[in-house]
Amino acid sequence: MxxxxxxxxxxxxxxxxxxxxxxxxxxxxxxxxxxxxxxxxxxxxxxxxxxxxxxxxxxSATPQLSIFLTLDANKKDSQEIDARLKRHVLVRDYRYVPREEARSRLKQTEGLAEVIDSLPRNPFPDAFVVTPKGESPEQLENLKLEFANYPKVEHVQLDSLWVxxxxxxxxxxxxxxxxxxxxxxxxxxxxxxxxxxxxxxxxxxxxxxxxxxxxxxxxxxxxxxxxxxxxxxxxxxxxxxxxxxxxxxxxxxxxxxxxxxxxxxxxxxxxxxxxxxxxxxxxxxxxxxxxxxxxxxxxxxxxx
Amino acid sequence: MSALRFDQVAKRYPGGIEAVSGVSFEVGKGEMVVLSGHSGAGKSTLLRMIPAIERPTEGRVVVNGQDVGKLKRSGVAILRRNLGVIFQDRKLLFDRTVFDNVMLPLAIAGFAPREAARRVRAALDKVGLLEREKAYPIALSGGEQQRLAIARAVVNRPSLLIADEPTAHLDPAYAHDIAQMFRSFNGVGVTVIVATPDEALFAPYGARRIVLDHGRLVTEEAVP
Structure with missing residues (x-):
């Protein structure tokens, strides 16, 4: 045919x-x-x-780690952590959030300005928001533990749970x-x-x-x-x-x-x-x- | 090479009913043969073995050099496309027009529409149904339906035309017309095999007569 x-x-x-x-x-x-x-x-x-x-x-689909310093941490402590993060091979990017910035950001939230102003002192610590290179849960957990052992670190929060x-x-x-x-x-x-x-x-x-x-x-x-x-x-x-x-x-x-x-x-x-x-x-x-x-x-x- | 050869052919149905037994004969190319015998003699069974509707339980049926029993499904389809078959019950499609009934074999063979339409009209003209091409078979008389079945069988221009009791239930005038039609096809070189109890109808056209009785070949007469 x-x-x-x-x-x-x-x-x-x-x-x-x-x-x-x-x-x-x-x-x-x-x-x-x-x-x-x-x-x-x-x-x-x-x-x-x-x-x-x-x-x-x-x-945001990328997990991030927030490193909160103790309230008594000074500029030198922040610089020390900044230097460690800069050298860290598993850190893609990071951003320093000074306690003043955190306070002013929260003040912009509707209804919170007066509450913040009424506080006797700034309750927010200095913080670093870190974007790691890897996204595997094990790697993130290891980083969290490592950052928690840095000097003057109060708390490390892994922001990937919701993701x-x-x-x-x-x-x-x-x-x-x-x-x-x-x-x-x-x-x-x-x-x-x-x-x-x-x-x-x-x-x-x-x-x-x-x-x-x-x-x-x-x-x-x-x-x-x-x-x-x-x-x-x-x-x-x-x-x-x-x-x-x-x-x-x-x-x-x-x-x-x-x-x-x-x-x-x-x-x-x-x-x-x-x-x-x-x-x-x-x-x-x-x-x-x-x-x-x-x-x-x-x-x-x-x-x- | 003969057009058709039956070689010690037997057909037994389940239950031991023997429709055909030890039948052997040959049909030459361009010959006209009448298979006759009483009802139940085995004529239809023999004819149905040619397009492989029935398969022999013993022996061989050879059509144009091909052993029909050895053909696969696709081979059977090709064999049937090259045969012209007029069935006892005509097998017309009542939901299609006269034209479309005759068109079917050409559609199956894959003809181009224009050539197919030309052939359909030529075949209808040959059997005198050209003016009824748009009619449905139900609107035709018994004789016209038979002529429609003939047109469908010859539209592919087959070299072998087989007909199972084509004049059954027709009045004598119609039956005579049909017999003449077969003679005219045979006259242009088509091998014709007709199964009929009314052998006298084909006698004037010089057909060879093969007589069956209870599934056995009893007489084979040459053209007088």
Missing amino acids: TIGNWLRQHGKACGAAARRIAGQPVNTLLSALVVGIALALPAGGEMLLVNFLRLAQNV KRLDALLRLGQMLVTGLAVLLGVALVAVTFNTIRLQILTQRAEVEVSRLLGASDAFIRRPFFYFGALQGLLGGVVAWVLVLAAAYALARPVSRLASLYSFNFALRPLPLAESLFLIAFAVFLGWLGAWLSVSRHLRDIEPR
Whole structure:
């Protein structure tokens, strides 16, 4: 068979499947809605995860260590620590925060200015905020212990706990979304499997006659594959539209909620790559359901 | 090389029913053969072995030099594409037009649309159904449906045309037309094998007669 013939046969099979889908508008709409709603759940979850990741990255994903000196530490003590940090191979960057700066920063917080002013003396110590080179928990713990042993150090705080918690939450979310996608994917394959089984039953005579006239297995299977893939495509588009609609509907309330927590955050719809993946995934599931159904049921139809 | 050879062919169905037993004969290229015999003589079983719808339990069926029993699934499909078969129950698709029914073998063979349409109209013209190309088979009479089945069988221009009781349930005038049609195909070099209990219908066209009885070949007569 020439490439032209091969392409023509694919074109015909695709056209026949499209006509069959268009010829049953109610069934098509219902199937697309089932597929679309089922896919919209994991797709919506993915959209939320992508947004949370963006939020987490915006805030700060890099762990930091805060070294608080004792209140009686003087300039010389601060210079000693500054010198040690400068030489330290595991320190990427650090910043000295004098106690006056800490005090004036806290004073800018709404409602605290008067409280701070009423204090008899500055309660804040001098501090260093250190950004380490590595991010492994063991390395961070070792650094914390090392810094705690520096002279005139009162306390060392590792600011990575919240990052770890957020990371764990995001991982859990990712697992849930993946699990949901797998479960609903299996359900969609089953839906397509059954739809194609019914298609095969209604086209039994055509399949039988085609076999008698010398149709290859590929020729007979092709329209069913296209049917499954097109059904998946429609379902994928429905899912994408649903997620997009949800993103626009939730954008304002989410922004309002974020602003209450002093975050400037806007919910964004699924990015282009994820959107394309969603639709491609739906097409694949439709094709897979059709392939399984055709493999199972077409063998049963032999000419009599 | 012969167009078709049955070599000690037997067919037993589960339960020990022997439809065909020890049948051997050969059909030369361009020949016209009538397989006759009473109902249940094994005519249809023999014909169904040619496109490998049935497989012999013993012996060999050789079509254009190919042992049908040794063909794989893909080989069977290719064999069927090169045969013209008219089935006893016609096997028409009632949800497709006359045109689309005849188009099906060409679509399977991968013909370009324009060439396929030309061939379909030529085949419909040959059987006198050109003006009914947009009709559905349900709207055709029994004789017209049979002619539609013939058009579908010849549209691929096969070298071997087989027909299982093509004149069954037709009135004599229609049956005569159909017999003449087979004669005309044979006249342009197509090998024709017709299974029919009505052998007299084909006698005027010089067909060789092979008579079966209870699955055995009892008479093989050359062209008179």
